Amino acid sequence: MKASLKLRDDAGPLLRAKLPVAPFSVPAVASLTAGDPADLRLSLATAAASLTAGDPADLRLSLATAAASLPSLRLSYAPNRPAGTSPLSLALVLGPGPGGCPSSAPAGASASAITMAVEVTAAGAVSFSLSLKPSVGDFAVRKRFESVGGASASELTMRSVLPVRGDAATVRVRWGVRIPAEVTAGGGAGAAAGVTLRRLPFLVLGKVTVETRAGKPPAAPEVAVQEEAAVEKVRKVNEKLRKEVEELRATAAEGRERETTALAGTHRNGGGSSPANISSRKLSGADVTPE
Known part of the structure; x- marks a missing residue:
C-alpha cells in the first residue's frame, strides 16, 4: 500500500493511493487519483457526484500490470473528463528496464529515469508523454513532455526518507528548487537582446509519500x-x-x-x-x- 500527496502551485493538491493486486494471478497495481482529499471522499460516497473542490478532472481509477520484465498496460477510468471525450483509456507505459519494463526495481518499487507512455481513449484520441527523471542518490532532475500540454517546468529535487515504527512503513518527502518554464527573449529598440526570466527559481515541497513495507515489523527489545x-x-x-x-x-x-x-x-x-x-x-x- 502506498499513498502520496503532491503539492502543485497551479492547481489543488493531487492525492494518489496504490494497492498491489493480482487478478487472474497477474501482478498488477490498482490506483486512485483525486485532485483533493475532499474529492476522494465525495467520489467514494457518490459515484457520479459533481466535485466542488480541487480539480474534478484529476479524479481517475486505474489498474496497471506490474510484471518485472514486461511493459505496463494501464486501464483508466476518469468520469470527470471534459465533455466530448471518453472516460475510458488504455495506456502502454515503456521504460529502460528488462523487456521494456517502466520500473528499474522489482514490482514497481521505484520509477525509472526515462518513462514513455502512449494513451488511447475509447473515442480514438491518442496522446504521448515522456518523463525524464535522472537521479544520483537522493538528488534528481525532473522534466515532463506531453503532446497535449507541452513541456512542464524543470525541477531539481532532493528526497528525504523517514522510517515509521521501525521499518513497518516509510515516509518519503520530496522537495527542491523549481525552475519555471517561462523563459523568453526580450529587449527594446537599440538595446542588446537578452534573456529575461518572468519568474525566479523557488523552493518547493513537491510530494509526500507514505508506503507500508511487507513483512513483520521488528519487535521491541x-x-x-x-x-x-x-x-x-x-x-x-x-x-x-x-x-x-x-x-x-x-x-x-x-x-x-x-x-x-x-x-x-x-x-x-x-x-x-x-x-x-x-x-x-x-x-x-x-x-x-x-x-
Missing part, C-alpha cells in the same frame, strides 16, 4: 528477549525428545539381539529334529528291520 527464550526452550525440548527416541531404539535393538541368541542356543542343545537325531533313534529302537 523485551519482546525479542521473550521470543528468544521461547525458541531456546523449544530447542531443548526437541533435543530431549531426540535422545529419548535414540534410547528406545537402542533398547529395542538389544532385545532383538538377545532373542536371536536364545533361539540359536536352543537349536544347538538338541531341541530341534535334525536328520542325525532321527537316524540314531531308529537304530536303537524297535524300528530296525533285519536284512
Whole structure:
C-alpha cells in the first residue's frame, strides 16, 4: 500500500493511493487519483457526484500490470473528463528496464529515469508523454513532455526518507528548487537582446509519500528477549525428545539381539529334529528291520 500527496502551485493538491493486486494471478497495481482529499471522499460516497473542490478532472481509477520484465498496460477510468471525450483509456507505459519494463526495481518499487507512455481513449484520441527523471542518490532532475500540454517546468529535487515504527512503513518527502518554464527573449529598440526570466527559481515541497513495507515489523527489545527464550526452550525440548527416541531404539535393538541368541542356543542343545537325531533313534529302537 502506498499513498502520496503532491503539492502543485497551479492547481489543488493531487492525492494518489496504490494497492498491489493480482487478478487472474497477474501482478498488477490498482490506483486512485483525486485532485483533493475532499474529492476522494465525495467520489467514494457518490459515484457520479459533481466535485466542488480541487480539480474534478484529476479524479481517475486505474489498474496497471506490474510484471518485472514486461511493459505496463494501464486501464483508466476518469468520469470527470471534459465533455466530448471518453472516460475510458488504455495506456502502454515503456521504460529502460528488462523487456521494456517502466520500473528499474522489482514490482514497481521505484520509477525509472526515462518513462514513455502512449494513451488511447475509447473515442480514438491518442496522446504521448515522456518523463525524464535522472537521479544520483537522493538528488534528481525532473522534466515532463506531453503532446497535449507541452513541456512542464524543470525541477531539481532532493528526497528525504523517514522510517515509521521501525521499518513497518516509510515516509518519503520530496522537495527542491523549481525552475519555471517561462523563459523568453526580450529587449527594446537599440538595446542588446537578452534573456529575461518572468519568474525566479523557488523552493518547493513537491510530494509526500507514505508506503507500508511487507513483512513483520521488528519487535521491541523485551519482546525479542521473550521470543528468544521461547525458541531456546523449544530447542531443548526437541533435543530431549531426540535422545529419548535414540534410547528406545537402542533398547529395542538389544532385545532383538538377545532373542536371536536364545533361539540359536536352543537349536544347538538338541531341541530341534535334525536328520542325525532321527537316524540314531531308529537304530536303537524297535524300528530296525533285519536284512
